Amino acid sequence: MIISGGENVYPAEVESVLYGHPAIAEVAVVGARDDRWGERVVAVAVLVQGAHLDLEELRDFAGAELARYKLPLELRIIDVLPRNTTGKVLKHELRAMSGTGA
Structure with missing residues (x-):
């Protein structure tokens, strides 16, 4: 669990939407x-070949x-x-x- 603010x-809930x-x-x-928040939510993604994704598009x-x-x-992106x-x-x-392990 991540505690933010x-x-x-x-994480499983967020992952299920991002998938x-x-x-x-x-x-x-x-x-x-x-x-500011204690912890922040970080998405680590492997993209489909040839795809592009930025943070704003993902958040939208x-x-x-x-x-x-x-x-x-x-x-x-990894x-x-x-x-x-x-x-x-x-x-x-x-x-x-x-180096940002929480």
């Missing part, structure tokens, strides 16, 4: 430290289904999500990628 944000975007092949949502898309405080404040041998996404690695 005192509100609970469940609906046509440019997203895979996505994981993690929290990152934020001086997700804003129809998610409360404003649940919308990502950061979008990171080539592949790190996984363990059973296929589970290693979110601790995603948080550590830019």
Whole structure:
């Protein structure tokens, strides 16, 4: 769970909405430290080949289904999500990628 501005944000809920975007092949949502909110919502996405996506487009898309405080404040595009041998996404690695683990 991510606690942003005192509100609970469940990554699975946000991921389920973001998976609906046509440019997203895979996505994981993690929290990152934020001086203002405590934690901020970060979407880490693998895009469909040849697709382009920016943060504003993603927020516009997700804003129809998610409360404003649940919308990502950061979008990171990577080539592949790190996984363990059973296929589970290693979110601790995603948080550590830019030293903003929460």
